Amino acid sequence: MYGASPEFHVKMVRFESGEHFPLILGRDGVPLREPVFFFEKDRHFAFNTLDGKARVVAMVHDFLQERGIDLRGRVRQGLVLKILEATSLKNRLRAIGPRTVLIRERQQQKTRATPKIPIVGGHEGSHRRRRAAQYLKWSSERIRDELGLPVAERESVKSELAKLKELLVDQAKSMAQPLLPALSMEQSFVLLDAIRPESPTxxxxxxxxxxxVLLLAFWETGLRKSEILGLEVGDLSPTGVPPTLKLVRRPNYKKDTRARPAALKTMPRTVPITPVLHACLAYYINEHRRKIEFTLRDQGDKAGVKRFKSHAFIFVGARGAPLSSSGVQKIFATLGMRIRELPAQFSPHALRRTWNDLFTELSAERLGPRETQIREHLMGWVRGSRQSAHYAMRTTQRQAAEVVQQMQRDWVARWKEMKECQRT
Incomplete structure (x- = not known):
């Protein structure tokens, strides 16, 4: 029932310490008790990880509510879910959310593509199934222990949970995640020309x-969206020293009041940038960013001035708050819709893949065996990460296609040469 109205939803609360914590609320606004204890052990997780797990837990409770399943009553009898119920839950977990529906509708308007089935991709579906199985296991074992079940029922619950894991996770292998599109050289030129201030496009x-400046930073550095949004004024190196950006881990940062705070996903590091990007960032900070405060003062917006002065993030919205993740997505969606040469699903991650493509092509001969180590540092991956090969895969595939085409051209040339020799 992909169109069913959900009974439960997620609310991320923010404590005075800056920490975020997920609550699963019913329509009456009252939080469910069990998920609070479930997420207590996960409080150190990143915001997006907590949010993703909480949404799955809400979907599980929606399913139980919709089917009239009393999990406590089931566990008391040594049961969890029936086979058909587990299959239905697996299908339910594939449903896409309203935001994804909107994105797909925009893509279809631009490309005139055939509407897609309203389900998530295999990679996301796999994440959801594992998280649902984890929550049901934790919840069932907690109920089992609270009820003090005898040995026979305890063993029955253990067996039922093993079957549930097999149905939800083991038998449902994750499909390979398709490579997100990177920009070709021609598309990169179109993008850079289109985003120039005062450009007719x-x-x-x-x-x-x-x-x-924001898009130039994405294109030149290949950094993640959260890493760009988390940059503060002091993270840009001062004039007169080698131009760099410092990526700093700031967990539970009180000054980041965004609904989705910008967090450093992996390794803190310092990345070099070109003098051009450094000059653009410095000019934006010293001129355009400062003008926002003056504009808010002229408008008499005291709350806006207070918001502006409460943080030091480089990229700021028109009302003085740090630029949000949804604001960046809107910028990329606008480019994808308005610039015909760009892909409809244009995103910051597309520029991260574009950077990796360019790095692979330009560095192979110059860096040799150091290429992987340098890429890992710049991208923020741990030593030996498989991500390096994963991001280079698109270049490898293109080069392989070029080799095959060259082999075919050589074969045709030799065939023609042989025919000419036979005629003479």
Whole structure:
């Protein structure tokens, strides 16, 4: 029932310490008790990980509510879910959310593509099934221990949970995640030309210079969206020293009041940038960013001035708050919709893949065996990460296709040469 109205939803609360914690709320706004204890052990997880797990837990409770399943009553009898119920839950976990529906509708409007089945991809589906199995196991074992079940029922619950894991996780192998599209060289030129301030193809009526610097930073560095949004003014190296950006881990950062705080996903590090990007960032900070405060003062927006002065994040919205993740997505969605040469699913991750493609092509001969180590440092991956080969896969595939085409051309040339020799 992909169109069913959910009974439960997720609310991320923020403590005074800056820590975020997920609550599963019913329609009456009252939080469920069990998920609070479940997430207590996960409080150190990143915001997006907690949010993703909480949404799965909400979907599990929606399913139990919809089917009238009393999990406590089931466990008392040594049961958990029936086979058909587990299969139905597996299908339910594949349903896409309203935001994904909107993104797909926009893509279809641009590409005239055939509407896709309203389910998530194999990779996301696999994540959801594992998280659902983990929560049901934790919850069932907690109920089992609270009830003090005898040995026979305890063993029955253990057996039922093993069957549930097999149905939800083991038998449902994850499909290979398709490679997200990177930009070709021609598309990169189109993008850089379109985002120039005052360019006739620039689709932004305001904040043109901010968006130009933001996209230039994504294109040149290949950093993650959260890493760019987490940059503060002091993270840009001062003038007169080698231009760099410092990526700092700031867990539970009180000054980051965004609904989805920008967090460093992996390794803190310092990445070199070109003098051009450094100059653009410095000019934006010293000129355009400062003008936001003056504009808010002229408008008499005291709350906006307070918001602006409460943080030091480089990229700022028009009302003084740090630029949000959804604001960045809107910028990329606008480019994807308005610039015909760009892919409809244009995203910051597409520029991360573009960076890796360019790095692979330009560094193979110059860096030799150091290529992987340097890529791991710049991308923030741990030593020996498989991500390096994964991101280079698109270049490898293209080079393999070029080799095959060259082999075919050589074969045809030799065939023609042989025919000519036979004629003479």
């Amino acid at each position: 620039n689709p932004f009526p305001s904040q043109q210079f901010r968006n130009f």
